[in-house]
Every structure is written in C-alpha cells, then in structure tokens.
Amino acid sequence: MRTLAGSLLSLEFDRSSVTRVRHLVMVSAQEAGLEGVALEDYVLAVHEAVTNAVRYGSPPRGIAMWRETGTLVCEITDKGPGIPAEVLEREEPATRFDFGGRGLWLMNRLADRVVRTGADGTTIRLSVALP
Template identity: 40%
Template sequence: MEETVGHEVLRPAPGRESSDAPSSQAKNGGVLLDRVFGRDDITVLRHEVIQQLTPGLLGDRLDGFVLAVNEVITNVVLHAGGSGRLRLSRTATSLWCMVTDSGPGIPEEHQRPPAAPEAFEDGGRGIWLAYQLCDEVTMATGPIGTTVGLRIDLPGRVSASDLLDGVAAGG
C-alpha cells in the first residue's frame, strides 16, 4: 500500500505491493490496453479506452475517467516530446491508467496537486481535472521521462482505502 508524506507518494518495496497495485495481474482483469501513441492518436486512443470498459463498469464516472485520461495523454503530446505509452489495467477493486513519456520531466512546481485554475487562465486544467475526477493520481518524473497513474475505484467494490477509512466497517 502506498503512503503519502506531504505531497509525495511513497511506494512499497518490490514484492511488497498491495494486491490492488496497477502492476499486479488481478484475477478479475489484468491489462486491458497497452499501446504507444502520438499526436495523431489522441482521439483514436480515447475511443479505444472507452471500448475496453464494459458498459456499467464505472457507472456515471466513466466520462470523467476518460476525460482525465485524455488530459494526461494530451499533456504528453504537447509538453513531453509528442509520444508516449498508455497502459490500462483492471484490478479486483480499481481501474488504473498509466501514461508514460520520455520527455524532460515535470518541473518541481507542477508536481503537487494543483490549485483550481483561474477562470480565464490559459491552460493548466489537465492535471487539476485528473485530481478532481480520479480517486488517486500518482506521478513519477525525472529527466528521462514521466509516468502519471490514474486510479478510479470500481462502484460497489470495497477498496483498501475504504477499509482504512472505516467505510466497510459501517463507519
């Protein structure tokens, strides 16, 4: 299980990941989509993501999750060299989308959850929207690239965070 310290996400040591980590191949799913993309693929990739999600899987959160994915892949095309890789996977309780690029990395001032952009500000809404629409956003960045992870809980499933928050225990 990941732990948050300030705005940094600490990941468990290899071999100690939770069973709901995006890299695990859960019995209920596994990898749904894994492909590279470029500038001309954004619309097609968005449709491919939608096609991989069975009707009703996310309920009324489907459009929001797809919008968050679209914003992240658009950022890759605009700010990180024009191409990247998307990996969509499902665990027992969550849907994960990992987007990786080989750009120069995200500047430190943009690595924290952003404040709401001003009404007439140009740009700056993509990552902010991802934080609003997803249950978890992770970011690993450096001079050789960035990986942004988007997680959304599946409706009706009890997640590890629910157990920690006491939701499943009736509280």
C-alpha cells in the same frame, strides 16, 4: 496497436491518435464496468494525461490500462523532460487567462493520481474504484 495479455489496453500513441486513444479508453473502461458520470470523469482524466504527454512529453508515449482488485488503473508514460515541481504542487487551477494549467488539477479531482517524473520522463497512474 495491440493489447497485452491481462491488460485492457496497451499501445504507443502520438498527436494523430489522441482521439482514437480516447475512444479506446472509453470502450475499455466500459468493459471494466464503469458507467455514467464515473466513466465520463475517468475518461476525461485519462484524456488530460494523454494530451499533456503529447503537448509536453517526447516519444515514445504509451498508455496501458488494466484491472486490479476492485480498481481500474491506467498508466500514461512519456520520455519528456519531466514536470516542474511548481506545476505538480499547484493546488488551484490556472486562471482562465492562462494557456493550459488545468490538466493535472483535473486529473487529481477525477481519479486517484500518482506521478513519477524526472529528466528521463513522466509516468502518470490514474486509478478509480470499480462498482
């Protein structure tokens, strides 16, 4: 795992490294200036994206985090089959009886989210204003 110049975090991950990635995201976000509830919310949003990439995507899976003017940005990528349109368009979370279905909904509420998805993979970009 190495960090690219100018970035806070940049690495590939798999199922076995999800916990370590969450820790690295938390440390990187703290170093960028997030704290308290804003830090917890952002780490949860990124964790949901990482978990979805492992659950539904295919390798290689990557994460990168960097600062832009007044903003912290994290991008999660995979080479999976893409996210179905009906899942992206869902405005309410899945019911409590459904398996899954809350990750994208949570991401959208905890951070600014941009999704690019298709047959060649998915990129989820989550950003939050820095204090």
